[in-house]
Amino acid sequence: MRVSKKWLKKYVDFRIGDDLLAERLTMAGLEVESVTSQAANLKGIIVGEVRSVGIHPNADRLSLCSVFDGSGEVQVVCGAPNVESGQKVAFAAVGTTVPRSQHDPDGVPMQIGRVKIRGVESSGMICSGFELGLSDDREGILVLDSSARPGTPLSRHLHLDDTAFDIGVTANRPDLLSHIGVAREISALTRSPLKIPPVHLRTTRRGSLPLKVQVQDGRNCRRYSARVVRDITVGPSPGWLQALLTAAGVRPINNVVDVTNYVLMEIGQPLHAFDYDKLSGHQIIVRGGDDTSRFVTLDGKERIVDSSTLLICDGEGPVALAGVMGGENSEISGSTKTVVLESAYFDPVSIRRTAKRLGLSTEASQRFERGTDPNITLWALNRAADLLSQNAGGTVQDTLVDVYPRVIRELRIDFNAENSNKLLGIKLSNQTISGLLKRIGIECVGRPTRQGKIRFRVPTWRPDISREVDLIEEVARLYGYDKIEADTKIHLTLDVSPSRRSIEDDLGDYLSSAGYQEIITNSMLSARESANSTGESVRILNPISREMETLRSDLLHSMLTVIQHNINNGISSSRFYEFGKTYRMDPNGDPEKLGSFHEEEKLLIAIFGLQEPVFWGNRTEQSTIFTLKGECNALIRKISLDNPRYIPYSTPTALSERSIFIEISGERVGMIGTVSGDLLKIFDLESDIHFLELSMTRLTNFPKEKIQFREYPRYPVVTRDLAVVVDESVSIGDLGESIRQAAGEMLGEMAVFDIYRGNQLEPGKKSVAFSLEFIPREKTLGQEEIQAIMSRIMQRVSTTFNAVLRQ
């Protein structure tokens, strides 16, 4: 809501500076988003006189003007078609800033410099209405009236000395969508009385024109007031009216429309003016739409009307969408002689539904759907009629229509100061509270009860106040939030469980220290990217774009987008991880039921390129799937869960070329894989990318082992190497498992440190070398004991795998 300072001053006399006013309004909940002084905006721009217009030597469409700025003449190149010698114009000299650039789509301010245009020097600019922020006219320059004196500041010549405040009005305060509403707050802040101008309407009884009004849908149209004003002459509004509307951001159109807009901006009551002669049967019927039909609104667009749309109709059919927009068929035109003014109260929900359905939000609908004051329709109607008679030569008929079968009365709310004080943590007396509320028109009625309760009467312009707690908020607001002292004593009545770190925190910290970069990506993807094997992907009904019409079913696609971005930017090695959710829907699940949807928290790690930064001391290896297999062990150990079991799976899937599934305690918790060639192709990637995915949801569900100290053997660890030759087909995982079983409890860490194939061996054979670590339980391990274990191992592997000890 943009309010004009001059306009506000009609209702309340305040004498504080613009900045202070803005701050006080903000602190009262009327957030002032910007303060714009018209004069400041036009600073440096003056009245100029075009002394001569010549032809630009190098461009047909440009003219070469000589502009007199009050002291001398300067040469200006001008591109406007309407520039003529003798005109008084708005002139921006070199060094001034015009509010809006004609060439910028957003119309940002532009500083005028001395430039050469097509080889000819230009020292300044003749401005258009658009550039000055005074109109939307970009085509031609703004021509001032001939009385303008060259050299005079433009703002003074145009009487543009107003200041506009842009206020962010919250959705609960329809009353603030008007100057009187804002003035009421200023009056409360400055303790200066609010003056609402009385309306002295002169009406005539002679030659009455008939008007019949019938409200059929009384539920959605609670009040309908109307008047007829005849003998008007449509034309431009007087300067003062245009100036106020302009300052409040409303474009002047003609005296009839301007008057209705003026009253709208004054008190917040939307009015509509119909051309009386275009109303068939000179009647108005307020009713719901009967069937689906089409109707052309004032903006020239065809709208589909259905049975839920509240309509204003004449004898033939719709003439307006009630509370939203009028129709073309009853529009005021230059030849309109008689108007019907409508001032009504429509049900907020009905108007909101229509506006939403049609995607049509207007100044009127915004106010009706928030709730206008049902008891100001007459004041607004008479105010507008009076202004029409003064400014459009109209005669107001004395017949007044006011259909208001059930009066909406002011609410009375019981208020207990104790409740208020308890909630806010302050101590205010009944008297103080009544005094505060009185400033905004909420009056105390009757005397306090024996229990100390008081009763307040809430004016109908405040539909947001219906409960005691709503009044408490007003008390706090008027008292001043800043006067309520902060209480830093925090009481602890809760049993607070020890704040344990989550698994996610542990893993994230581990990964970051291990050189992995955390990423956070968009969870909305295209349907193709979220295609899912385990359920249906979750579709968004109203996506921003096709690229974001579903929720992801894996983290890999968004990860690959990030990798692609970085590779395209010259990064050749990286390691990333992301904690994020994946989403799916039960196949054939009911989309209206929340239970059909599933979210799973996952961790995805992906690596590509070198395993570590290059080093002069040794060759640096490329990352492989085994890099992540090893990382997986570390991660699981980090969160102290059981050892994982790995199940290799060599058949390619849509996502991976080869996979290793990870199980903990018999439950699958994730997988390790190499990104499939198909997927790489989609992302136009060439390097191998390996990934590890873990379900955080599942990992979190395992009971986490409590760390408990156990006595450990304090004898030196003994390490032995063992190399065996086996057939190529023997899986090293199985071989290792077999060794572990044969070795028994004393075996600690076991590692594979070499795999050899070559001419020292028979074809089809490989040699695998293990390093085995034995942890003695009782005493220092003797040679014989170790030898016994090693023989046991050899015996087992030679039986199972036909293995031979390699000498």
Added chain:
Amino acid sequence: MTPLDQRIDDVRSSALREISEAGDRSALDGVRVKYLARKGHIAALFEELSSVPPDQKPAAGKALNLLRREIQAAFDARLGQAAHPEGRRIDRTDLTLPGKQKWVGSRHPLTQTLDEIRGIFRRMGFAVATGPEIEDDYHNFEALNFPPDHPARDMQDTFFISKNVLLRTHTSPVQIRVMENTPPPVRVIIPGRVYRNEAISARSYCLFHQVEGLYVDQGVTFRELKGTLVSFAKQFYGSSLKYRFRPSYFPFTEPSAEMDITCFLCGGEGCRVCKKTGWLEILGCGMVDPNVYSFVGYDPKKVSGYAFGMGIERIAMLRFGLDDIRILFENDVRFLRQFA
């Protein structure tokens, strides 16, 4: 040649000679004291600088600094040799070779910001709760006192999955879920991802992250709400910060407020980031609206409480000086590396 220049030359040649002649560490240390110490020859020459004519001062100062560096370098080099007593083989390893590098990772700036916020509230006794991103209308709107067909619903542009199911527009539905499942008192913070159907630009993204807080107990006051948030802000932004609370509107709190702190970029003078106001809005808050209690089965006559919420992206952007939210979701390593 001025007398000072002459003396600089003298000191140079005698110092270099003595350094090269020093046989062991203790002899070398004697030379250091004689020339380089606080009362050594070079320091004495610096003192003479004050009596040099002003026009020659810069040149003389430069010459003196050069002398000091030269002597220091000669001394350092000789000390390296002297460290090895005669007779031991000198190690020829080039120790200027680079060390074995490691990849350096980091948590995402949003995670770092959230971690810090969460840590502060944990220490103030808040537990952490989470909830689903796919929500129903009831939890996201209705139970938070957004009636159907109320203009307040326009405050949050919503992505819908179906008529009744949507992507949560704020973390506040988790307040409802917590209260549905826990009798009072409750004290939780709720971090999470939320979605808004807004055009993507430098200032807004289709999703972002919030931290929500909720405390309901007997006798919780607006004063205490202020106290808790002031305490948080001082721990997060520094104890000297100035703040203000101004009235606002959220359907699920009454009274509602927004908290501003003095713009730390301009110190309150007014700049582009604070839109010339000198204030930065950091969070929304208020006393839980009694209507909310009736949805979750709490007795509004017995309990009161407060709720607050803040956007992590906004806080991170202010903190790290970012002016485009999209950079947070692009994950360019050149960006992420800055947060290691």
